[in-house]
Amino acid sequence: MRSTVRYSKSFLLTAIAAISLTVSACSAKNDETVDTTDDMRAFLAGMPKAELHLHLEGTLSAETIVEITNRNGIDYFTTIAEVEQALANRPPGLMGFLEHHFKSQNVMQTRQDFYDATYSLIEKLHENNVVYADVFFDPQAHTSRGIAFNDMFGGIDAGRRDAEAKFGVTVNLIMCINRERSVESAFEMLDQAYSVREKIIGLGMDSGPEYGNPPVKYEDVYARAREEGYFLTGHHDVDVRDSVKHIWQSLEIIDIDRIDHGLNAIDDPELVVELARRSMCLTGSPVKRSTDPAPQDVDRIRKLDSAGICVSLNSDDPEEFETGYLTNMLILFQEASDYTKADMTRLVLNAFNAIWLPDSEKDAYIAELKKYAVANGVEWNNVTLN
Secondary structure, three states, rough: OOOOOOOOHHHHHHHOOOOOOOOOOOOOOOOHHHHHHHHHHHHHHOOOEOOEEHHHOOOOHHHHHHHHHHOOOOOOOOOOOHHHHHHHHHOOHHHHHHHHHHHHOOOOOOHHHHHHHHHHHHHHHHHHHHHEEEEEEEEEHOOOOOOOHHHHHHHHHHHHHHHHHHOOOOEEEEEEEEOOOOHHHOOEEEEEEHHHHHHEEEEEEOOOOOOOOOHHHHHHHHHHHHHHEEOOOEEEEOOOOHHHHOOOHHHHOOOOOOEEHHHHHOHHHHHHHHHHOOOOOEEEOOOOOOOOOOOHHHHHHHHHHHHEEEEEEEEOHHHOOOOOOHHHHHHHHHHHHHOHHHHHHHHHHHHHOOOOOOOHHHHHHHHEEEEEHOOOOOOOOHHHOO
């Protein structure tokens, strides 16, 4: 049973009527401001965190890509400079992002490649004080290239087990449908995963384009996944055509357990009410490209948070955006939003509340977060808004 932060009715009404974004514009910083900034950054760095929206294929560093490329004798991305140039020159928008993303993920070809990528990711999560993570992986993107499902998954699972033992980070896996592929291909993926389904916590849906490939396309696939014990989620990318319509489909037809991205929900007041009624959590990813002045979607996230919606912050594809891994993303988001320690703690608390684990296990994580926050001067009532 899902649990979430609870807000009073009077708070919700006041917040919805008076949502605003206040961004600090101070250019001159005195010693006190510098100390406060340093204190906030240290607070965010040390905070125990949960990461719910993270693509394995988007965590390949330039160094890892080059190492794997040269090991496999591939004729592109043979130098770090080449990878960095490709990142800098990719076209804007989802499809421009995917163009680079697909090219970099295709360097992985062997069980060892998937092992190395997974182990390296969990080590970086540990460095960011992430204690729990759900990690997406895209089987169709690899099996369509002739890589055996068992080789791919065997490398991911072995890397996860070894890194969990080494670094103490709990990682669950979410297998994703590539939404632009056929329904038959998605069913084939479920068939391939059947023998290891107990090692995979959820089924998601990513890739693109989203328009023309709505959630309802995969209604029957999701229904079977539910029968096989998977939790359900799916990407609802920001500012794509019919984004709000697709969120409604996921709620009413798929009966989804969590929504990835989905920040256009703030555009529909009835949808905001329905998300609150269902205690539905959105996994926000306020990424920042080098050309962006600040992390994306800060305003939407703040409005959703002010309206009492469970929204968390997640790094998405940390090696493909300037925001990087979760600690740096939290720092950049805080500096763009002027959120307090209590506000930032609430966003992290939302992630822990949205984990697909028994309440006893979630409560243990939340107790550690509360202990940390209170020890750093945070009033817990300001976190939960009780």
